[in-house]
Amino acid sequence: MLVICGGAVGVAARAALTLPFSAGAHPLLLPALTLVINLVGALLLGVVVGALDDRxxxxxxxxxxGVMGGFTTYSAFAVHVVTTGSSAPLVGLLLAAVTIFGGTLAGAVGLALGRRIVDRPGEIESPEEAE
Structure with a gap:
């Protein structure tokens, strides 16, 4: 149930960012928005995973x-690569490369940031450290 509710929040956030630009937009605007959404989503997913451990x-x-899964969109990315690549192959290839490599980098940066959020200097983590 939590994943479903989170997914609804993520989809609503993505729709709020993309729907205003859907009608009559430049052909590269929606692929660019999808790229930004996926990169931001990868960064934020990394933060979530890094900050929230198994506890x-x-x-x-x-x-x-939920939220990040609903916010990001692999299917729109795939369609944008194909449709953009059919008329501008280099742009389609660039879109794919930036999404894949940029998303991986954004996820790694987010993971490091998330871990840093919970790593508070001077905080005692276990009773053994208190002695």
């Missing part, structure tokens, strides 16, 4: 699988 499975399900 918070419900929050990870809601925010990670």
């Amino acid at each position: 918070h499975p419900r929050w990870r399900s809601f925010l990670g699988t």
Whole structure:
């Protein structure tokens, strides 16, 4: 149920960002928006996974699988690569490469940021460290 609710939030956020530009937009606007959404989503998913460890499975399900899964979109990415690539092959290839490599980099940066959020200097983590 948490994943479904989170997915609804993520889809609504993506729709709010893309629907205003759907009608009469430049042919590259929606692929560019999808690229930005997927890169931001990968970054935020990394933050969620890095910050919320196994002690918070419900929050990870809601925010990670649900919200970020609903916010990002692989299917639109695939369609944009094919449609853009059919008229401008280099642009389609660039879109695919930036999404894949940029998304991987964004996810790694988000993971590091998320881990840093929970790594508070000076905080005692276990009773053994208190001695």
